[in-house]
Amino acid sequence: MSDTTHDADAPRLAETFEEVEDALLSRWPETKLEPSLDRIQAFTELLGDPQRAYPVIHLTGTNGKTSTSRMIDTLLRALDLRTGRFTSPHVERMTERISVDGEPLSDEAFVRAFNDVAPYTHLVDADQPHPLSFFETVVGMAYAAFADAPVDVAVVEVGMGGAWDATNVADAAVAVVLPIAVDHAQYLGETPAAIAVEKSGIIKPGSIAVLAQQTPEVAEVLLARATEVGATVAREGLEFGVVSRTPAVGGQVVSLQGLRARYDDVFLPLYGAHQAQNAAVALAAVEAFAGDAALDEDVVRQAFAEVTSPGRLEIVRRSPTIVLDAAHNPAGAEALGAALEDSFTFSPLIGVIGVMADKDADGLLAALEPHLAHLICSQNSTDRAMPADRLAEAAREIFGEDRVTVAPRLSDAIDQAAALAEAGEAFGDPLGSGAVLVTGSVVTVGEARSLLVREGRR
CATH class of the missing domain: 3.40.1190.10 (Mur-like, catalytic domain)
Incomplete structure (x- = not known):
C-alpha cells in the first residue's frame, strides 16, 4: 500500500x-x-x-x-x-x-x-x-x-x-x-x-x-x-x-x-x-x-x-535557606559574591560546588572564598564534570584543609551542607542563621533544583 x-x-x-x-x-x-x-x-x-x-x-x-x-x-x-x-x-x-x-x-x-x-x-x-x-x-x-x-x-x-x-x-x-x-x-x-x-x-x-x-x-x-x-x-x-x-x-x-x-x-x-x-x-x-x-x-x-530567573541567586528552600546560582566562571562568581554581601546576612554560608572540567576552577574558588565558611566539593552527573577529588585539591590550596570536605554525590553534599548550616553555632554564630549556596555550573544547579524543588512548585 x-x-x-x-x-x-x-x-x-x-x-x-x-x-x-x-x-x-x-x-x-x-x-x-x-x-x-x-x-x-x-x-x-x-x-x-x-x-x-x-x-x-x-x-x-x-x-x-x-x-x-x-x-x-x-x-x-x-x-x-x-x-x-x-x-x-x-x-x-x-x-x-x-x-x-x-x-x-x-x-x-x-x-x-x-x-x-x-x-x-x-x-x-x-x-x-x-x-x-x-x-x-x-x-x-x-x-x-x-x-x-x-x-x-x-x-x-x-x-x-x-x-x-x-x-x-x-x-x-x-x-x-x-x-x-x-x-x-x-x-x-x-x-x-x-x-x-x-x-x-x-x-x-x-x-x-x-x-x-x-x-x-x-x-x-x-x-x-x-x-x-x-x-x-x-x-x-x-x-x-x-x-x-x-x-x-x-x-x-x-x-x-x-x-x-x-x-x-x-x-x-x-x-x-x-x-x-x-x-x-x-x-x-x-x-x-x-x-x-x-x-x-x-x-x-x-x-x-514579574521577572523570574531560575537558578540565578534563587532561594529554593528555607530552614536552612538554600540558594542556587549558576555562576560558572570567575566574573560570574565575583558578581555572585558581591550580591551575597549586598543582599543577605547568612552566617555561616556553606558552599556546595560542582564545576565542569574545562572551567577556571581556581578563579571561581578564589572569588567565592571570602564569602564561604566551609566548602563541600561535589560533582554533577555529566561526564564533563570535574571529579570532586580534583576540585577539592584546588580548593584546599585556596580555602585551607579545614574548610574543605568532599562529597561526590550532589544529594549527599547538599545534606551535609544543610546540617553544617543548621549547626551554625559551631561556627561561632549562636543564632544559626546559616544557609547553603549551590553553585559552579548551570548543570550542577539544575540537578540541585530537581532534587530540591518538588514537581510543580516554583
Missing part, C-alpha cells in the same frame, strides 16, 4: 519527548564546535529561512544573557507583543530552551517542533562534511517554531561567541552585548578583546547595538564593529544605566535611566548589582526596539515585578 511506503533514509518521526531528547543528544554535543555557519545556513534555507519571518533581539556576552533575555521577554509581552525566546543551556529540561509567550514549549509542542524539522536534518547531514550538531538542530527547531506561532519578535541568546554561533543566521534589529570577560578561551580567545571580536559578529548593518558597561579595550572593539557596519550605538553609563538601587526584601528597588525616559521605583525581584545592570540593558533594548516614544512607567514597573 502506498501510504505505508516511505523514504528509507528519512528519520523516523518522534512520538514522545524522550525520543526527541534521545535523537538530539545523539548528535554532536554543544561542547564540540566547528566554527562555520554552513550547516545551519543550509538547514534554515531548507526550512524556508524562518528566522527572517520576525524581528530579532539578539544577545551575547559572557554572563547575564539568560536573565536579561527573560527581562526583555517579560517587557515585550507587557507591550502586548507575542514573543519567542531561545536560551541555553537549560537548567532542568530541554524544553526550557524554546519559549513562546513566556512559557517553555510543552512536551507535545517540543515533539511537533522536532518533527517539523526532522525530515530536513538528514538532507543537511548527507550534504555537509559534518552532520548538524545538537545545538544547530535546536536552533532550527526554535526559529521554525517561532515562525509557526507566529511571534511578533524573537529574543535569541547566542550559545557561545557570536559571529559563527548558529543563532547568527538571524540579522538582529537590536544586538545586545552584555559584559565580556574570559570564558570558553579555547574557542573564543585568551583575552576579552579577542573574545569581543567574535561576539561583535551579532552587530549587523542597520541594527541598534545596546552595549553593557565594558572594559576600554572591549568597548573599542565593539564600537569599531558598529562603525564598520553602520549600526547605531547605545552604551550603559552614557545613553542609559542604573541611576540608583536599594536592596529590598525579595530583591531590590531600582531607578533606571532608559533611552527615552527615566523610570523610578521599579521593584526587581532578583538580587545583586549585576541584575540591576541587566535590567537597565533589557529596558534599553526594548526601548530601542519599540521606537521613539517612552514606555508607560506602570507597564515597565509591572513587567519587572
Whole structure:
C-alpha cells in the first residue's frame, strides 16, 4: 500500500519527548564546535529561512544573557507583543530552551517542533562534511517554531561567541552585548578583546547595538564593529544605566535611566548589582526596539515585578535557606559574591560546588572564598564534570584543609551542607542563621533544583 511506503533514509518521526531528547543528544554535543555557519545556513534555507519571518533581539556576552533575555521577554509581552525566546543551556529540561509567550514549549509542542524539522536534518547531514550538531538542530527547531506561532519578535541568546554561533543566521534589529570577560578561551580567545571580536559578529548593518558597561579595550572593539557596519550605538553609563538601587526584601528597588525616559521605583525581584545592570540593558533594548516614544512607567514597573530567573541567586528552600546560582566562571562568581554581601546576612554560608572540567576552577574558588565558611566539593552527573577529588585539591590550596570536605554525590553534599548550616553555632554564630549556596555550573544547579524543588512548585 502506498501510504505505508516511505523514504528509507528519512528519520523516523518522534512520538514522545524522550525520543526527541534521545535523537538530539545523539548528535554532536554543544561542547564540540566547528566554527562555520554552513550547516545551519543550509538547514534554515531548507526550512524556508524562518528566522527572517520576525524581528530579532539578539544577545551575547559572557554572563547575564539568560536573565536579561527573560527581562526583555517579560517587557515585550507587557507591550502586548507575542514573543519567542531561545536560551541555553537549560537548567532542568530541554524544553526550557524554546519559549513562546513566556512559557517553555510543552512536551507535545517540543515533539511537533522536532518533527517539523526532522525530515530536513538528514538532507543537511548527507550534504555537509559534518552532520548538524545538537545545538544547530535546536536552533532550527526554535526559529521554525517561532515562525509557526507566529511571534511578533524573537529574543535569541547566542550559545557561545557570536559571529559563527548558529543563532547568527538571524540579522538582529537590536544586538545586545552584555559584559565580556574570559570564558570558553579555547574557542573564543585568551583575552576579552579577542573574545569581543567574535561576539561583535551579532552587530549587523542597520541594527541598534545596546552595549553593557565594558572594559576600554572591549568597548573599542565593539564600537569599531558598529562603525564598520553602520549600526547605531547605545552604551550603559552614557545613553542609559542604573541611576540608583536599594536592596529590598525579595530583591531590590531600582531607578533606571532608559533611552527615552527615566523610570523610578521599579521593584526587581532578583538580587545583586549585576541584575540591576541587566535590567537597565533589557529596558534599553526594548526601548530601542519599540521606537521613539517612552514606555508607560506602570507597564515597565509591572513587567519587572514579574521577572523570574531560575537558578540565578534563587532561594529554593528555607530552614536552612538554600540558594542556587549558576555562576560558572570567575566574573560570574565575583558578581555572585558581591550580591551575597549586598543582599543577605547568612552566617555561616556553606558552599556546595560542582564545576565542569574545562572551567577556571581556581578563579571561581578564589572569588567565592571570602564569602564561604566551609566548602563541600561535589560533582554533577555529566561526564564533563570535574571529579570532586580534583576540585577539592584546588580548593584546599585556596580555602585551607579545614574548610574543605568532599562529597561526590550532589544529594549527599547538599545534606551535609544543610546540617553544617543548621549547626551554625559551631561556627561561632549562636543564632544559626546559616544557609547553603549551590553553585559552579548551570548543570550542577539544575540537578540541585530537581532534587530540591518538588514537581510543580516554583
